Amino acid sequence: MATEGQSPPMSWRDSYRGMSSDNIKGLILALSSSLFIGASFIVKKKGLKKAGASGIRAGVGGYSYLYEPLWWVGMITMIVGEIANFAAYAFAPAILVTPLGALSIIISAVLAHIILRERLHIFGILGCALCVVGSTTIVLHAPQERGIESVTEVWDLAMEPGFLLYAALVITAVFILIFHFIPQYGQTHIMVYIGVCSLVGSLSVMSVKALGIALKLTLSGMNQLVYPQTWVFTLVVITCVLTQMNYLNKALDTFNTAVVSPIYYVMFTSLTILASVIMFKDWDRQSPTQVITEMCGFVTILGGTFLLHRTKDMVDGLPTSMSSMRLSKHADEDGIDGEGIPLRRQDSSRSP
Template sequence: MATHSWRDTYKGMSSDNIKGLVLALSSSFFIGASFIVKKKGLKKAGASGVRAGVGGYSYLYEPLWWVGMITMIVGEIANFAAYAFAPAILVTPLGALSIIISAALAHIILRERLHLFGILGCVLCVVGSTTIVLHAPQEREIESVKEVWDLAMDPAFLFYAALVMTTVFILIFHFIPQYGQTHIMVYIGVCSLVGSLSVMSVKALGIALKLTLSGMNQLVYPQTWIFTLVVITCVLTQMNYLNKALDTFNTAVVSPIYYVMFTSLTILASVIMFKDWDRQSPTQVVTEMCGFVTILSGTFLLHKTKDMADGLQTISRNSKHSEEDGFGDSDGIPLRRQDTLRTT
């Protein structure tokens, strides 16, 4: 009886969820690496031109930045495909793995030291991700992009979208000119809010393409192209402000804070639009939330210990009056604007 009950509770993941899981995992590897490559490109561009953090676009002429950009695009394509097969509650939290990749590569390439407790944070991210994977809801059966459009036109989601857009405009036109260079939450807030809408549109577009490839052409519906326009607009906005955040603040701080805000808002948007939790028991919902909190704890621990390590390294370098590694001018105070000799 006990074995039968266990099997009833854990019937296994559907084939679509497995495809989404594999795509999401590969996406995390590409995106995690792209953060580091883009950071290196931004540093090189900033040494010979106007930094992105103060409005410059010299990084567009830097090949290394483009390598990072292409790597991120590959990761985003895999992520895009994952949303077509699996619910956002499964796909989005797996982005925590990109933080682990980013932290490990930052330790090796950017010399941003990874503490022992940072490793513990990585472990917590893996545990939390595994918990969510094992209890993720099955993907909602959708037969037309019109059905997704009806979900988007639900009053609850329309209210959420209006609230997000209002907040984004306030951040861009009021807070960024005053606080963008000193408060990391301003840039990250824009990226995360816009990102929650882009994921919903990406999921809708992914479903439309999946249905089209299966023989049910969705490209004839105007809703498909509306979702495409929203995706393009949101992605360009995210890319612009994420570049500013990466160039202005420490990579080890940008990555986890962006992940936490982006994931939280995306899950909220998905619950409102696709009503994922309506197909789950209270136990499954609580377990997923515990997994998510575990991931949040891991990212917080990772970034706090990274902050401590960077501070110790900066003090050590200053006491020895050493500039041997060439990174002493930009990564010492991760939560504030990086000091630079460049005038604006």
């Protein structure tokens, strides 16, 4: 029995108030985005294979896939997924939406196993399970979306000293990487290109979220297009996305995709969560236990993503000698040696 003057302990039903309607909408949109994007990779690959059977393969400079309807179905599916992802940021905090991008990797891997007959190793299955566990942990403990009534409120958050300092450090680091490190180390150090993509990406997500909120409020009857801040955020989104695409393409062209993808995901997601915590103060509305639980979920997703990528080419029961031959083959084709060290691709037909 509780002593006089002390309130009885709260049960977990009282402490857990559930997800807000906005968070649920954002969650559904983020899950839909992962489904569409994950499926798009498989559909596009089917289209590329079909086009390559009747024309010049894309890998050797062919463009016959542009005449293949299946490839366009995959491209449209990816665009729908990206639109759903964009909309998700308008309803839910970035700390909920961004990590769920790992689910597209799971969907792609599972569909490749079923449709393309690409073997999914037992450790790959474990990686998928870890991603699901980590995502579930984050979903159950994500902060409620901050109530915002105008795009000017988002602008005020962006103009606070903490986020201005973060943005200044990011822009400074990006310029240093572009003008000093890329000319010297861009072709030999994978972190240079990915560093630019990830740093710029954290700012682009904050701007995408601001623009998404502006469009959501506009569609609900509160016109935000009359505010100059909306167009400033639009300009930032366009600039950041174009920069990301440019340097991500350089990274993919120079290094093995299996190495670029997990490193980029880890850096981009980590910096995006940091930017969101600084700008929208997501953790101010949570207890230390919730914050720690979210971080554990995020680390679990990172572990699952790494495991899935690291074992994607492994085959159960493969003898050691054959495994060495397989690694040697990938070293020649993809520019990665037997110890998983990314090397520069040596493609003489590639334009400088």
